Amino acid sequence: MNLDNIRIVLVNTSHPGNIGGVARAMKNMGLTRLYLVAPRDYPSEQADGRAVSATDILAAAVVVPTLDAAIGDCQFVVGTSARERRIPWPLLDARQCAERMARASSREQVAVLFGREDRGLTNEELQVCNLHLNIPTSQAYSSLNLAMAVQIVAYELRMQLASAAASDVECENWDTPFASRENMERFYTHLEETLIDIEFLDPKVPRQLMSRLRRLYNRVRLDEMELSILRGILTETQKWVARGRKQDS
């Protein structure tokens, strides 16, 4: 387990005070890497004020314009989410999820995404994730403050660190590195293109096809060799489509 391989990514945060609160919560628990995707109001004195002795985390924070720029090099991406989404995604509570992240962090770059104060992450953002994380709350009032949510996740990660060298490792001896986010997106682009080529996907009536395929391949976490096999299949398929079309013309 390596906390330095786990980054907190805040997407479109509105209130700079929350960014400061997040920085403090992170440092209290030993996390250091903060990414800010298009924050509304930052840098800000309010952020510094709430960070108290964690202004070093803010000073080192990486501000980026898009989510892709924040997680392109990550192999394991977790999105925080309230329950109930149209397409169910693998969903774990903060504790179980921290366990997975802890394990992955030994060898991989891990990101946890936190959405906007008022409406969280979009469906599109949630669909780049391998796993969704839910913090159990009371039904009477389930809307957690952003910094509080980060505090709980950071605390669970710290507890993992404490709970001794967590080790019963599901995929520890895997033979190939897992695919980076970037390569996964290239694969999805290639897949969509091919499905249109073979006329399986109608871009005018896409339905949920790509969402379901994303869910499938994000759930499994492809390794780089699997990814290159799948891309090879797509490339061959496209050649056959080209041959078939030549016949038509």
Place this chain on the structure above:
Amino acid sequence: MNLDNIRIVLVNTSHPGNIGGVARAMKNMGLTRLYLVAPRDYPSEQADGRAVSATDILAAAVVVPTLDAAIGDCQFVVGTSARERRIPWPLLDARQCAERMARASSREQVAVLFGREDRGLTNEELQVCNLHLNIPTSQAYSSLNLAMAVQIVAYELRMQLASAAASDVECENWDTPFASRENMERFYTHLEETLIDIEFLDPKVPRQLMSRLRRLYNRVRLDEMELSILRGILTETQKWVARGRKQDS
């Protein structure tokens, strides 16, 4: 376990914003009973602002002049504390402590005390406690914000509530049944056939291709809809191969 028998007691809080943050953290986790021992500045608009939708917790909060008045009727009192005290006390981390409180709350009145923002609880106050509670933090920066500390303890209490009903069911509310072994085998046959058709798989030199693809799709546990999407893609692909071959002949 009965969350209504567990009260949060804030001793001499300086900043009313923190009191509001505490109220929200409590309500998010299903706690309702807040005691304020001689708060410096309360009631306050700032408290209401930070409470957001938890102003009912503030409205019902009991303001008392002394700690005794807040916990006189309690059978089990827990004090939050940094480590190292002059007289060692039974000290548990937040998780272990939440377990004890959960058990006690079935039949007893339980209080958790949180001290001043700058110096916590006094030795005298700590010595009225049955148990001390410590939240693990990074040594580099161990001073948690007051509302954050309450959030973590309240979260651990909620997790106790949840763990009764818990089962580690990642995909409990999945929208489609998972594929049967039988259907998986039909899929693998279809997949292999198609890969041979598109000349991606050479049956004379199969290498580990099918093994790797089996590992991939078994790992993910396909649901029936995903399976039928994948089979649909294979069927379309085979049609294009047939068209391409017709051209050759």
